[in-house]
Amino acid sequence: xSIAETSLRLPIPPLPRGFRMGxxxxxxxxxxxxxxxxxxxxxxxxxxxxxxxxxLVFAAPVAFDRDRTPGVGFRGIAINSxxxxxxxxxxGLDDARSMAQAAAEKLGVTESAMLVLxxxxxxxFLPLEKIKHGFDLVASTLESTERAIVKAARGMLTTDxxxxxxxxxxxxxxxxxxxxxxxxxxxxxxxxxxxxxxxILTDAALTxxxxxxxxxxxxxxxxNCVSVDGHTSTNDTVLLxxxxxxxxxxxxxxxxAAFGTALLSACESLAREIADDGxxxxxxxxxxVSGCPTRDAARQIARTIADSPLVxxxxxxxxxxxxxxxxxxxxxxxQFDPSRLVLRLNGTLLFEHGAPVPFDGSAVSELIKxxxxxxxxxxxxxGKQSIRFYSSDLTAEYVRLNADYHx
Amino acid sequence: xSIAETSLRLPIPPLPRGFRMGxxxxxxxxxxxxxxxxxxxxxxxxxxxxxxxxxLVFAAPVAFDRDRTPGVGFRGIAINSxxxxxxxxxxGLDDARSMAQAAAEKLGVTESAMLVLxxxxxxxFLPLEKIKHGFDLVASTLESTERAIVKAARGMLTTDxxxxxxxxxxxxxxxxxxxxxxxxxxxxxxxxxxxxxxxILTDAALTxxxxxxxxxxxxxxxxNCVSVDGHTSTNDTVLLxxxxxxxxxxxxxxxxAAFGTALLSACESLAREIADDGxxxxxxxxxxVSGCPTRDAARQIARTIADSPLVxxxxxxxxxxxxxxxxxxxxxxxQFDPSRLVLRLNGTLLFEHGAPVPFDGSAVSELIKxxxxxxxxxxxxxGKQSIRFYSSDLTAEYVRLNADYHx
Numbered sequence: 001x002s003i004a005e006t007s008l009r010l011p012i013p014p015l016p017r018g019f020r021m022g023x024x025x026x027x028x029x030x031x032x033x034x035x036x037x038x039x040x041x042x043x044x045x046x047x048x049x050x051x052x053x054x055x056l057v058f059a060a061p062v063a064f065d066r067d068r069t070p071g072v073g074f075r076g077i078a079i080n081s082x083x084x085x086x087x088x089x090x091x092g093l094d095d096a097r098s099m100a101q102a103a104a105e106k107l108g109v110t111e112s113a114m115l116v117l118x119x120x121x122x123x124x125f126l127p128l129e130k131i132k133h134g135f136d137l138v139a140s141t142l143e144s145t146e147r148a149i150v151k152a153a154r155g156m157l158t159t160d161x162x163x164x165x166x167x168x169x170x171x172x173x174x175x176x177x178x179x180x181x182x183x184x185x186x187x188x189x190x191x192x193x194x195x196x197x198x199x200i201l202t203d204a205a206l207t208x209x210x211x212x213x214x215x216x217x218x219x220x221x222x223x224n225c226v227s228v229d230g231h232t233s234t235n236d237t238v239l240l241x242x243x244x245x246x247x248x249x250x251x252x253x254x255x256x257a258a259f260g261t262a263l264l265s266a267c268e269s270l271a272r273e274i275a276d277d278g279x280x281x282x283x284x285x286x287x288x289v290s291g292c293p294t295r296d297a298a299r300q301i302a303r304t305i306a307d308s309p310l311v312x313x314x315x316x317x318x319x320x321x322x323x324x325x326x327x328x329x330x331x332x333x334x335q336f337d338p339s340r341l342v343l344r345l346n347g348t349l350l351f352e353h354g355a356p357v358p359f360d361g362s363a364v365s366e367l368i369k370x371x372x373x374x375x376x377x378x379x380x381x382x383g384k385q386s387i388r389f390y391s392s393d394l395t396a397e398y399v400r401l402n403a404d405y406h407x
Numbered sequence: 408x409s410i411a412e413t414s415l416r417l418p419i420p421p422l423p424r425g426f427r428m429g430x431x432x433x434x435x436x437x438x439x440x441x442x443x444x445x446x447x448x449x450x451x452x453x454x455x456x457x458x459x460x461x462x463l464v465f466a467a468p469v470a471f472d473r474d475r476t477p478g479v480g481f482r483g484i485a486i487n488s489x490x491x492x493x494x495x496x497x498x499g500l501d502d503a504r505s506m507a508q509a510a511a512e513k514l515g516v517t518e519s520a521m522l523v524l525x526x527x528x529x530x531x532f533l534p535l536e537k538i539k540h541g542f543d544l545v546a547s548t549l550e551s552t553e554r555a556i557v558k559a560a561r562g563m564l565t566t567d568x569x570x571x572x573x574x575x576x577x578x579x580x581x582x583x584x585x586x587x588x589x590x591x592x593x594x595x596x597x598x599x600x601x602x603x604x605x606x607i608l609t610d611a612a613l614t615x616x617x618x619x620x621x622x623x624x625x626x627x628x629x630x631n632c633v634s635v636d637g638h639t640s641t642n643d644t645v646l647l648x649x650x651x652x653x654x655x656x657x658x659x660x661x662x663x664a665a666f667g668t669a670l671l672s673a674c675e676s677l678a679r680e681i682a683d684d685g686x687x688x689x690x691x692x693x694x695x696v697s698g699c700p701t702r703d704a705a706r707q708i709a710r711t712i713a714d715s716p717l718v719x720x721x722x723x724x725x726x727x728x729x730x731x732x733x734x735x736x737x738x739x740x741x742q743f744d745p746s747r748l749v750l751r752l753n754g755t756l757l758f759e760h761g762a763p764v765p766f767d768g769s770a771v772s773e774l775i776k777x778x779x780x781x782x783x784x785x786x787x788x789x790g791k792q793s794i795r796f797y798s799s800d801l802t803a804e805y806v807r808l809n810a811d812y813h814x
Contacts (some may be wrong), residue, residue: 022569030749038644053736055734055737055738056736056737056739056742056743056745057733057734057736057738058737059746074666084730086730086734086764087730087733087734087758087761087763088762089760089761089762091762104607122728122730122733122734122759122762123730123732123733124727124763147609212545224757229715229716229717230716231715231716231731231735232737232738233733233734233739234730234732234737250718284434304413307804308638309635309636309638309716309801309809310636310638310809313805313806313809313810314809314810316806316810317809319810321529322526322530323491323493323494323529323530324529324638324639325565326464326494326529327462327464327493327494327529327638327639327640327641328643329463329464329636330462330463330464330465330639331461331463331464331638331639335463336463338463338464339496351494351530353496354494354496355494355498355499355532356494356495356496356531357494380581394526394716394806395806395810396803396806396807398716398806399720399723399801399802399803399806400718400803402720402721403720403721403723403724403802404728
C-alpha cells in the first residue's frame with residue numbers, strides 16, 4: 001500500500017495548531033516501503049498526560065514516560081516501530097533515554113521535553129544507530145500536511161493494515177479548538193489498561209491534573225473496552241499533548257467539559273478502529289452488556305465474551321451460536337441469574353427465560369455475513385449499569401500471522 | 408476410523424469387576440459410524456461422587472447429577488453425545504429425568520440409581536425418541552470386552568479424534584483393585600472446574616465422603632489444570648463410581664491413600680490426553696510454574712500463559728517467542744518481581760534477571776518441531792508452591808472447526 005493509496009482511502013483529520021509530524025523508513029522493518037520512525041513536535045511547550053499498561057512486565061519507554069507525566073513543558077514524541085524495547089533490563093532504560101536525547105537534539109529542545117513510544121518485537125535491544133539515522137531523515141520532513149500525517153501514523157504500526165486516525169473540533173467562547181488522535185493496535189491487544197499505542201494532540205491548553213483526569217476517564221470506557229486477543233501488552237500507552245496554540249488559557253468549566261466529550265469521542269473512534277483492524281479480523285464485535293449492578297461487572301462479562309475463542313470463531317463463521325455467548329457470560333466470574341439474561345444478535349432475539357427462542361438461523365447468519373460489525377446485546381436484568389466493548393473475530397489468518405511472526 | 412483401528416492403536420485398560428458398558432449409534436450424530444449413546448452398568452450398587460462445572464449457566468444433566476451425589480446405591484450412567492441438553496430450561500430438566508428413566512428401565516433398576524451425562528450442541532432439546540431407541544440397542548451389548556469399552560468411550564466424544572482411557576491396579580491387603588477412567592475433551596475446555604466429561608470406575612468400595620473428597624482433590628490438580636480454549640463449558644462433569652466388587656469393605660488408612668494416588672494418576676493421564684487432543688492441536692503444552700507463594704497464584708500464572716492466543720500460536724509456529732510467555736505472566740493478576748522470573752523452554756534458558764539470554768533460536772525451534780509436547784518452565788522466585796498445567800497450541804484447524812461447527 002503506497003502513501004498515495006492510503007491517503008485516498010482515509011479521511012485525514014487536520015492537526016491542531018502548533019503541531020507538526022513526519023514518518024520515515026529507517027530499516028527497523030524489513031520492508032522499505034513501511035515507515036518505522038515517527039517524530040511529533042509541538043512548537044509550543046505542551047501539557048502531557050499518559051495512561052499506561054498495567055502489565056507488571058512493562059517496557060522501558062513505559063517506565064520512561066510514566067516517570068514524567070503528567071507534566072508541562074513537553075515538545076515532542078519520538079516513536080519507533082519494529083522493536084518494543086521490552087524485557088531489555090537496565091540497558092533498555094538507557095536506550096529509551098538515548099532515543100529521547102537523539103530526537104531532542106534534532107528538534108533543538110532538551111531531552112526532558114521528550115516522550116518516547118516503542119512497539120514491535122519483545123526482548124531485543126533497540127537498534128539505536130538506525131533510530132538516530134531515522135531522526136536525521138525525519139527531522140527535515142516535519143509538516144502538518146496530510147502526507148506527513150499519514151507517514152507519521154504509519155510509522156507507529158506493526159501488523160496493522162492501516163493507520164487509525166480521528167479528529168474533531170469544538171468551539172467555545174469564540175475559540176475553535178482541534179483535537180487529533182492516532183493509534184496502533186492489531187495484536188497483543190487485551191483490556192485491563194490503556195491497550196495499544198495512542199497519541200492525542202490538541203491546541204487547547206490544559207492543566208496537567210485536568211489532562212490526566214480526562215485522559216484516564218476517556219480511556220476507561222474506550223481503550224480499556226477493546227480486546228483483540230486478550231493479551232495485555234508490555235508497551236500499551238496513550239499520550240495526550242495539549243499545547244494551547246488555540247488559546248493559552250487552560251480550559252475550565254463548560255469548555256473543559258466540551259473538551260472531555262471530544263476526547264471521549266476521539267478515543268472511542270480509535271478503539272473501535274483497533275478492534276476492526278485486529279489481526280486477521282473479518283468482523284468487529286460490538287458487545288453491549290447492560291442491566292448490571294456495576295460497570296466493572298458489565299465490563300467483566302463483556303470481556304469474557306469478547307475473549308472467548310469459541311465466540312470469536314462463531315462470528316468468523318457467521319454462526320449464530322448463542323450458547324457460546326451465554327456460557328461465556330456464565331463463567332465470567334460475575335454472579336447473576338441466567339433465567340433473566342436476554343440475548344440479541346444483530347437485533348434478533350436468541351435467548352431469554354433460560355431457554356432458546358425460535359429464530360431463523362439462516363437469516364441471522366446472512367446478517368452476520370453481510371456486515372463488518374456484529375452487534376451482541378446482552379441484558380443481564382439485575383442492575384442499571386452498562387458498557388460497550390469492542391473485539392474482533394478469530395480467523396485462521398490470525399493464527400497464520402502469529403505462528404509466523406517471529407521466526 | 409473403525410473400531411478395529413481404534414482398538415489397535417490404543418492400550419485398552421480392563422474394566423474393574425462388576426462393571427459392563429457399551430456404545431451405539433442412535434442418530435444424534437450424522438455420521439452413522441460414530442457412536443452417540445453410551446450406557447455403563449454396575450452389577451452392584453456403587454458409591455458415586457461428582458465434580459461439576461462452576462459455570463453459572465450449567466446444563467440440565469449437571470443439575471440432575473449434582474442433586475444426587477455424593478451418595479450410594481448407584482447402578483449406572485447413561486450418556487449421550489451430540490446434544491448437551493444445556494440452556495434448555497425446565498424442559499431440559501424433565502428430559503434429563505426421562506433419559507435416566509428410560510435407561511433405568513432397560514437395566515431393570517430404579518431411576519434414582521442412575522446418573523446422566525450429555526455433551527454436544529447447546530440450546531437444542533434432547534431427541535428423546537432417538538435416545539430411548541439407543542438404549543434399546545445398547546442394552547443387549549453391555550460387556551467388559553475391549554470392543555465394548557472402545558464403543559462406550561467413543562459414545563461420549565464430540566470433535567475428539569480418539570477416546571481417552573486410563574487404567575491402573577493396586578494391591579492392598581492381598582486384594583487387587585482396578586481403576587478405570589474415560590473422558591472426552593476437544594473444545595470448550597477451560598479451567599475453573601472439572602473440565603470436560605469424565606467417568607472413573609473402580610471395584611474398590613468407598614464411603615460417599617471419601618469418594619467425594621478424593622475426586623475433588625484429584626480434580627483440583629488435573630482436570631482443573633487443563634485448558635484448550637479457556638472457555639468453561641456448561642456440562643463439565645467428572646463422575647466416580649465405586650462398586651466394591653473387589654472387596655465390599657470400604658477402603659481406609661493406607662489403602663485409601665493408595666487408591667487416592669491411583670485416582671490422581673488416572674485423572675492426570677486423562678487431563679493430559681484432553682490437552683493433547685485439543686481441537687486442531689499439533690502440540691500439547693506442559694506448563695510448570697514454580698516458586699509461588701500459593702498454588703492458586705501458580706495456577707493463575709499458568710492459566711494465563713495457557714490461554715494466551717499469542718503463546719499458543721507461537722508454539723504452533725515452533726517459535727521460541729519468550730516475550731509472549733513473560734508478558735502473559737505479567738498480566739496474570741499475580742503480583743511478582745519480573746527480575747526474579749526465570750524461563751526455560753524445553754530445557755533451554757531463555758530469560759532471567761529481567762533481560763533476554765542469548766540462545767540458539769533455530770535449535771530451540773527445531774526442538775519444538777520435533778516433539779509433540781512443549782515444556783514451558785517458569786520459576787517465579789518468590790515462594791515454594793508449584794503447579795503443572797496442560798494446554799494445547801492454537802492452529803488454523805481450531806478456527807476452521809469452530810467457525811463451521813454449528814451451521
